[in-house]
Amino acid sequence: MLRLPKPKLSDVAAKANVSIATVSRTLSNPRLVRAETRARINHVISELGYVPDAAGRALASNRTRIVGAIVPTLDHAIFGRAIHTMQITLAEAGYQLLIASHEYSPMIETSAVRSLIEQGVEAIILVGTDHSRELWALISDAAMPIVLTWSLHPSMDSIGFDNEKAGYLAAAHLIELGHRRLGVISGHVRHNDRARSRLEGVRNALSEAGLSLPAASVSEHAFGFAGGRAGMAALFALGTPPTAIIGGNDLMAIGAMLETQARGYQIPRDLSFVGIDDLDISAHIAPALTTVRLPTSELGRVTAQHVLRRIEGQEMPRSVEMPIELVVRGSTARAPT
Secondary structure, eight states, X not given: OOOOOOOOHHHHHHHHTSOHHHHHHHHHOGGGSOHHHHHHHHXXXXXXXXXXXXXXXXXXXXXXXXXXXXXXXXXXXXXXXXXXXXXXXXHHTTOEEEEEEOTTOHHXXXXXXXXXXXXXXSEEEEXXXXXXXXXXXXXXXXXXXEEEEESOOSSSOEEEOOHHHHHHHHHHHHHHTTOOOEEEEEOOOTTOHHHHHHHHHHHHHHHHTTOOOOGGGEEEOOSSHHHHHHHHHHHHTSSSOOSEEEESSHHHHHHHHHHHHHTTOOTTTTOEEEEEEOOGGGGTSSSOOEEEEOOHHHHHHHHHHHHHHHHTTOOOOSEEEOOOEEEOOTTOOOOOX
16 A cells, blocks of 8 residues: 655645744744634644654653643542633643542652653642642652642642632521531541631631531541432431531532432421532532532633743742632521521
8 A cells, every 4th residue: 555655844834835933833832823824724734634743842842732730530520620621721822731630649649740740741730738748849849830729828839719718608608597506528638628628617607606516517528429428327317417518519518418308308498508619510409509619610721821821931929819609599598496
């Protein structure tokens, strides 16, 4: 079989009626090329079936145009939304996003970061501020931008939320409705600063109202529907169960609601529920879930933009706090008398 020669960069330039340098710039830094020219070049690339020699370009420019992101889990829609907007924003600038997860294992996370550094990524995105000493030592020596997300850090680049405030808003809403016995179904707080901070926010709101959160009223489980159901079962087992429940995230709150309804209780007449996240499903269940909205899609976009500017050497604010808000729906009502 006769094999046609692979198209070259010069072939693309000739057919698109531009210089080789312009084609190269379109591939390496598309934002510097006019949209009309860029579209014409990309059309020719597709028509000719030209495949850039990524390895050669990386060696020649000492650039890989790859950003690494490590998240706790890929089995959670809240991280998926942020990753989606990160990837779109980076792709528009000619970068690829390389993703890994560690399932809340510090050892696996450290190994993943080491692997990304060895592969020559130009920046690394991490979730939270809880990391092993080995990982902190690893990234302190890394000659690349490191950006923390979902949490805020006083001395490192971070794009995140005030997680303590999220817990506070949830609890304050229930206290305002007259609830005095609150329960919390939380993710495991070990290796998870977000879960710890949200729980601390609940305690702060209760303390301001002259109330407390007994240890038995906090049930820790894996994030997800099953964790929410298990946590609710544990709270029902208390001598005097809570009248209102805060889920560490929406999935846990919804799982707790399912367990409550399965036992014949009515929501919110008998118990009220608040989540944290505002997943799409939360507005469509019955009753719809009251929750603290975290703009995770926007977090992904802002994080990617921050990373790109850091790679280019631009000065940026160290910490960017994303706004959060309470969204009141049908799962909360005044405390039962």
